[in-house]
Amino acid sequence: MKVTENKIYNPEIECMDRESLKKIQDERLKETVAHVYNNVPLYKKRMDEAGVKPEDIKGTEDLYKLPFTNKTDLRDEFPYGLLAVPKEEIVRIQGSSGTTGKPIVSGYTENDVEVWTEMVARSLVAAGAGKDDIVQVTYGYGLFTGGLGAHQGASRVGAVVVPMSSGNTQRQLMMMHDLGATMLCCTPSYAIFLGESLKEMGYDPKEFKLKSGCFGAEPWTEEMREKMEELFDINAYNIYGLTEIAGPGVAFECPAKAGMHINEDHVLAEIVDPATGEPLPYGESGELVLTTISKTGMPMIRYRTHDICTLDVTPCACGRTHVRMSRITGRTDDMLIIRGVNMFPSQIESVLLGIQGVAPHYMLIVDRVNSTDRLEVQVELTDAMFSDTVADIEKIQKKITDQIKSVVGVAANVKLVPPKTIPRSEGKAKRIIDNRGLTSK
Numbered sequence: 201m202k203v204t205e206n207k208i209y210n211p212e213i214e215c216m217d218r219e220s221l222k223k224i225q226d227e228r229l230k231e232t233v234a235h236v237y238n239n240v241p242l243y244k245k246r247m248d249e250a251g252v253k254p255e256d257i258k259g260t261e262d263l264y265k266l267p268f269t270n271k272t273d274l275r276d277e278f279p280y281g282l283l284a285v286p287k288e289e290i291v292r293i294q295g296s297s298g299t300t301g302k303p304i305v306s307g308y309t310e311n312d313v314e315v316w317t318e319m320v321a322r323s324l325v326a327a328g329a330g331k332d333d334i335v336q337v338t339y340g341y342g343l344f345t346g347g348l349g350a351h352q353g354a355s356r357v358g359a360v361v362v363p364m365s366s367g368n369t370q371r372q373l374m375m376m377h378d379l380g381a382t383m384l385c386c387t388p389s390y391a392i393f394l395g396e397s398l399k400e401m402g403y404d405p406k407e408f409k410l411k412s413g414c415f416g417a418e419p420w421t422e423e424m425r426e427k428m429e430e431l432f433d434i435n436a437y438n439i440y441g442l443t444e445i446a447g448p449g450v451a452f453e454c455p456a457k458a459g460m461h462i463n464e465d466h467v468l469a470e471i472v473d474p475a476t477g478e479p480l481p482y483g484e485s486g487e488l489v490l491t492t493i494s495k496t497g498m499p500m501i502r503y504r505t506h507d508i509c510t511l512d513v514t515p516c517a518c519g520r521t522h523v524r525m526s527r528i529t530g531r532t533d534d535m536l537i538i539r540g541v542n543m544f545p546s547q548i549e550s551v552l553l554g555i556q557g558v559a560p561h562y563m564l565i566v567d568r569v570n571s572t573d574r575l576e577v578q579v580e581l582t583d584a585m586f587s588d589t590v591a592d593i594e595k596i597q598k599k600i601t602d603q604i605k606s607v608v609g610v611a612a613n614v615k616l617v618p619p620k621t622i623p624r625s626e627g628k629a630k631r632i633i634d635n636r637g638l639t640s641k
């Protein structure tokens with residue numbers, strides 16, 4: 201495997217001693233809290249209810265006093281309710297799929313795009329990027345933050361960007377080969393699929409110039425790292441992010457491959473007990489809660505990510521001082537990520553409730569076949585429908601498939617099953633069988 205040189209995009213900040221870093225964080229946190237209190241009715245209401253005034257927040261040690269923000273708040277305030285600036289100052293909207301079919305959107309000012317770009321630039325440089333690189337961006341371009349995020353960061357570094365967007369495997373490999381791409385940005389599952397397709401297409405891996413890749417937007421494992429590194433003879437680095445905070449680049453791996461450095465001059469990280477919301481010390485596993493301290497458009501205060509991980513503040517071999525988060529080992533809600541698209545079982549339920557002839561009993565079975573996620577949706581027919589003609593049943597099947605595709609954005613294999621065959625549960629219904637093995641430690 202090629203060795204990644206230990207390059208740091210912004211050493212002054214990324215390697216800053218933690219005491220000086222805290223001074224920056226304290227200042228920015230105070231400014232952010234005052235900004236949202238004065239400009240976002242929901243934050244003012246929540247803080248008033250909790251009896252916290254902006255003056256009570258003097259530094260990061262007071263963070264715990266602030267109320268949490270949730271995904272449901274973004275949904276309830278969709279699309280502009282959480283903006284902290286007039287709309288004229290917003291220059292970009294990005295989004296990801298939400299629970300109701302409506303996306304969760306975030307508005308970015310010029311400053312926010314700049315902050316995000318810097319975070320991605322740091323991530324790519326940690327993975328070895330520089331002016332000489334050709335970066336193939338295979339994340340989707342659009343509302344999804346992956347494509348444009350990686351694009352902006354690679355441009356900032358001065359690399360050549362190849363904005364392929366997702367899909368069309370043959371073309372991806374042909375361009376990667378012919379242009380001599382040196383870095384790849386995409387989801388880890390698609391990277392493996394590309395790697396496996398390479399030989400089938402008659403290429404010799406040695407003809408490729410790839411040296412590293414930044415892979416994120418979905419959970420992955422050390423086994424997947426080994427596989428990617430072997431398939432392409434590269435270094436594979438993890439990159440984490442979410443639309444609500446910025447997009448990819450919130451945290452990224454360095455050549456030490458021992459956790460992802462969170463860009464702590466822009467984002468504060470806490471781990472809390474998912475059940476009680478109590479902050480937990482470094483090292484303990486819990487829910488990641490993030491607070492933006494330099495965004496102006498739609499700042500997020502103590503945002504519950506639902507992602508489970510641990511934080512490690514011990515010095516890293518690379519010289520960076522920012523805290524590292526572990527891989528995501530699970531989620532506190534039932535969100536599934538299928539081929540990079542976030543979805544909730546409740547979305548499927550709402551589709552089924554609107555269709556005559558099926559019962560609201562269903563099971564989602566997720567597998568990974570040839571490194572690609574497959575979603576099977578088993579749905580129970582009603583007694584009346586069960587005795588109907590094959591043609592009618594096929595019609596229902598198609599209707600469900602189409603509606604899932606349009607509401608959730610994922611192609612599913614819908615399988616209709618006889619009445620009362622899906623196991624009933626006395627407690628919380630078990631609706632998901634995930635065979636991908638991604639979320640265990």
Ligand code: ADP
Pocket residue numbers: 295296297344345346415416417418419420438439440441442443444447448505507528537540542
């Ligand atoms: P993104 O554009 O980063 O996919 P979304 O807002 O669509 O952003 O989804 C964010 C969610 O994706 C995160 O809360 C997390 O569950 C998941 N995610 C993103 N990056 C990673 C990663 N590197 N490892 C595990 N999960 C990730």
Ligand code: ZN
Pocket residue numbers: 454455456461516517518519520
């Ligand atoms: Zn490091």
